[in-house]
Amino acid sequence: MSNPAVEVQNAWKRYTGHVAVRDLSLTVPRGSVYGLLGPNGAGKTTTIRMLLNIIAPDEGAIRIFGEPNSKPGITDRIGYLPEERGLYRKMQVRRILRFLAQLKGMSRADADRRIDQWLERLGLRTKEKDWGEAKVDELSRGMQQKVQFISTLIHDPDLVILDEPFSGLDPINAQALKDIVVELRQRGKSVIFSTHLMDNAERLCDSVCIIARGEKVLDGAVAEVKARQGDRHVAVVLSNGTPAGVPTILRDPALVARWDDSNRMLEIELAPKASAQDLLTRLIEAGASIERFELVRPSLHRIFLDRVGATGVEEGMSGHG
Amino acid sequence: MDKLWVITAREYLERVRTKWFLFSTIFGPVFFAALMILPAIMARRTKASEEVSRIVVLDATGHQVGLRIADGLSVGMIGDTARTRVQELTPAQLAPAESVATREIVRGELTGYLVLDSAVLDGRRVRYAGRNASAEADMDLIRRVVRESVMQTRLEMAGVEPNRSASLVRTQLAFELERITDRGRGGSATVSVRFALVIVVTLYMALMLYGQAVLRGVMEEKQTRVAEVVVSSVEPWKLLGGKVIGVGAVGLTQFAVWISSAILLLRYRTAILEKFGASAMSFTPPDVTIGMGLVLLLFFVAGYVFYSALFAAVGAMVSSEQEAQQALMPIILLLVSSFVFFPPILSKPTSGLAHTLSWLPFSAPIVMPLRIAVIPVAGWEIAVALISVAAGSYIAVWIAARIYRTGMLMYGKRPTMREVARWLRTT
Numbered sequence: 001m002s003n004p005a006v007e008v009q010n011a012w013k014r015y016t017g018h019v020a021v022r023d024l025s026l027t028v029p030r031g032s033v034y035g036l037l038g039p040n041g042a043g044k045t046t047t048i049r050m051l052l053n054i055i056a057p058d059e060g061a062i063r064i065f066g067e068p069n070s071k072p073g074i075t076d077r078i079g080y081l082p083e084e085r086g087l088y089r090k091m092q093v094r095r096i097l098r099f100l101a102q103l104k105g106m107s108r109a110d111a112d113r114r115i116d117q118w119l120e121r122l123g124l125r126t127k128e129k130d131w132g133e134a135k136v137d138e139l140s141r142g143m144q145q146k147v148q149f150i151s152t153l154i155h156d157p158d159l160v161i162l163d164e165p166f167s168g169l170d171p172i173n174a175q176a177l178k179d180i181v182v183e184l185r186q187r188g189k190s191v192i193f194s195t196h197l198m199d200n201a202e203r204l205c206d207s208v209c210i211i212a213r214g215e216k217v218l219d220g221a222v223a224e225v226k227a228r229q230g231d232r233h234v235a236v237v238l239s240n241g242t243p244a245g246v247p248t249i250l251r252d253p254a255l256v257a258r259w260d261d262s263n264r265m266l267e268i269e270l271a272p273k274a275s276a277q278d279l280l281t282r283l284i285e286a287g288a289s290i291e292r293f294e295l296v297r298p299s300l301h302r303i304f305l306d307r308v309g310a311t312g313v314e315e316g317m318s319g320h321g
Numbered sequence: 322m323d324k325l326w327v328i329t330a331r332e333y334l335e336r337v338r339t340k341w342f343l344f345s346t347i348f349g350p351v352f353f354a355a356l357m358i359l360p361a362i363m364a365r366r367t368k369a370s371e372e373v374s375r376i377v378v379l380d381a382t383g384h385q386v387g388l389r390i391a392d393g394l395s396v397g398m399i400g401d402t403a404r405t406r407v408q409e410l411t412p413a414q415l416a417p418a419e420s421v422a423t424r425e426i427v428r429g430e431l432t433g434y435l436v437l438d439s440a441v442l443d444g445r446r447v448r449y450a451g452r453n454a455s456a457e458a459d460m461d462l463i464r465r466v467v468r469e470s471v472m473q474t475r476l477e478m479a480g481v482e483p484n485r486s487a488s489l490v491r492t493q494l495a496f497e498l499e500r501i502t503d504r505g506r507g508g509s510a511t512v513s514v515r516f517a518l519v520i521v522v523t524l525y526m527a528l529m530l531y532g533q534a535v536l537r538g539v540m541e542e543k544q545t546r547v548a549e550v551v552v553s554s555v556e557p558w559k560l561l562g563g564k565v566i567g568v569g570a571v572g573l574t575q576f577a578v579w580i581s582s583a584i585l586l587l588r589y590r591t592a593i594l595e596k597f598g599a600s601a602m603s604f605t606p607p608d609v610t611i612g613m614g615l616v617l618l619l620f621f622v623a624g625y626v627f628y629s630a631l632f633a634a635v636g637a638m639v640s641s642e643q644e645a646q647q648a649l650m651p652i653i654l655l656l657v658s659s660f661v662f663f664p665p666i667l668s669k670p671t672s673g674l675a676h677t678l679s680w681l682p683f684s685a686p687i688v689m690p691l692r693i694a695v696i697p698v699a700g701w702e703i704a705v706a707l708i709s710v711a712a713g714s715y716i717a718v719w720i721a722a723r724i725y726r727t728g729m730l731m732y733g734k735r736p737t738m739r740e741v742a743r744w745l746r747t748t
Contacts, residue, residue, distance in 0.1 A: 052553040080553040086545030091335060102327045103554040151550065
């Protein structure tokens with residue numbers, strides 16, 4: 001039981017012209033929600049496809065629950081929701097779900113029972129209407145997304161991998177998906193999801209791994225990741241605007257590594273050797289009237305921007321929601 | 322293994338459930354039946370026009386032969402009794418009645434008139450005058466009906482029971498024709514050519530249609546991105562293999578229905594045609610043994626695997642219908658090239674061209690069955706051709722599996738030949 005849900009060791013994946021994944025190692029603890037964060041094109045989808053043994057890494061080893069992921073039957077324990085989602089358009093919903101469940105090794109009877117439960121739970125099967133009898137292309141987009149959730153979870157997988165799950169979801173389905181993730185976590189299942197939306201990751205993830213340009217930038221438990229950066233960030237609010245001496249202080253590299261002026265609030269990252277005490281003293285000397293001066297833990301968003309930097313984001317943050 | 326089965330079952334059942342399948346499977350037998358029944362009915366129809374019964378019979382026999390003729394003309398699908406008028410007359414009244422009838426014909430109220438005088442029952446002479454007097458088919462019918470009616474009346478006058486006389490008169494002989502040529506009885510030669518044509522067209526259509534069905538299936542999975550979910554559960558070759566087997570099984574199901582319905586129709590054709598009031602035409606069924614049927618089946622299966630693998634590879638490479646049409650060209654050319662050589666091979670089935678094409682993997686599935694249908698082919702030649710197609714199929718499947726594995730997850734622009742070559746090299 002002590003094996004982690006996923007263990008990736010020094011995985012590489014090269015394509016002609018570029019390296020999609022570069023020496024990536026990560027560990028997903030069992031029973032946790034794990035976020036794979038990075039801008040578009042960072043190698044998230046390639047990593048996920050390698051986990052699922054859809055593509056093989058050029059080098060490195062991938063283990064799922066302690067077993068090599070190429071072992072027959074191991075992928076039956078995984079539920080996968082790809083970023084680009086689709087279903088057979090002309091096929092009846094119930095048949096398509098049964099088909100995908102049988103591909104995961106379920107018996108027909110078990111599959112049918114669970115299909116009914118899920119259809120009822122997500123409101124696709126009521127007294128008036130059983131959408132399970134309908135063809136996929138008769139369903140609205142939102143309903144199709146629900147069917148895709150069901151297809152991912154129908155075989156009660158121990159590990160659920162969701163690639164950009166929130167992209168294209170309406171608020172209702174996004175909420176439903178979040179509830180599902182939380183419930184899976186409570187039942188001891190492991191969930192990996194990739195996203196470039198830091199807010200979602202911040203709220204849901206126990207652990208994260210940030211990758212950019214195919215490389216791991218940082219990883220670990222969210223609290224730990226934040227703590228590692230935490231005591232270097234100061235939130236400052238001044239009640240008398242910005243006195244003349246303040247910009248000089250901010251530009252002093254011995255004291256301030258980076259700052260972000262959000263008009264009302266300054267978010268300041270201290271220089272490596274500086275202390276918050278020094279900064280406070282200097283600000284008061286410059287005549288600033290302090291309304292708030294607080295050591296804060298940076299948001300994942302902040303950490304992401306700091307660590308990935310403008311270059312890693314260039315093709316990233318403009319991507320679709 | 323059982324996941325391959327799950328995929329095969331889905332491919333098969335989803336296709337068999339469609340209306341298109343139902344339609345085309347039923348359409349086959351209906352088409353055969355129409356092919357058999359319509360010409361027979363048409364042949365009957367051309368015998369006489371509907372106008373033929375719109376006549377007046379001037380009957381001076383005194384034995385009601387006229388009524389009998391009117392009955393005879395109204396039988397079957399042509400005309401009704403009411404249209405044929407009978408006038409019972411004395412011989413003296415004939416001449417004026419004729420001129421009245423002539424005026425009616427001129428005015429278009431009648432087609433013609435038939436004159437039955439006392440010479441009729443002596444078996445000597447009948448006269449007909451009318452607009453259709455030169456219409457061969459109409460005259461054939463009137464001639465037959467008059468002859469039968471007169472004969473029946475004469476039989477009864479000679480003391481034969483009315484019931485018996487009717488059955489004696491009505492003799493329908495099927496007149497079977499067979500041509501004798503320099504080579505002897507010529508029938509079987511045309512039959513085997515016709516049979517070869519049916520085989521070649523059927524194989525060509527089947528390879529094209531079911532190959533395209535595989536192509537569309539692959540493209541659908543790629544475009545809807547279902548493939549990604551499926552290959553996260555099974556190896557790509559199983560998805561490919563299940564599709565090829567499933568579609569092939571649909572094809573065999575359809576053939577089984579078509580062939581068995583054709584056999585049944587031919588066996589019971591006389592009874593069926595009689596229901597439609599047409600007589601059976603002579604038909605010599607092609608001389609097909611079980612062994613030959615088995616060989617045909619093997620060639621179809623091997624050829625289908627060869628072509629459907631190539632179609633699947635194209636489907637995995639492209640992202641749109643237009644791209645598919647372009648990329649398909651080489652494959653279609655291979656298929657068409659084995660079809661267009663049909664006439665020269667048929668006229669000279671022992672030529673070098675015929676031999677070569679019946680051994681090459683891409684043309685053997687069509688050309689070898691064609692040769693087998695028209696001339697006896699040595700067993701070893703058939704074996705060589707089959708091995709050649711099987712080897713070709715193996716290579717095609719190998720190529721397709723590799724292209725498939727990579728291509729299914731590649732979206733966007735179509736890969737260049739160089740990229741495809743690289744896909745083939747990676748393991």
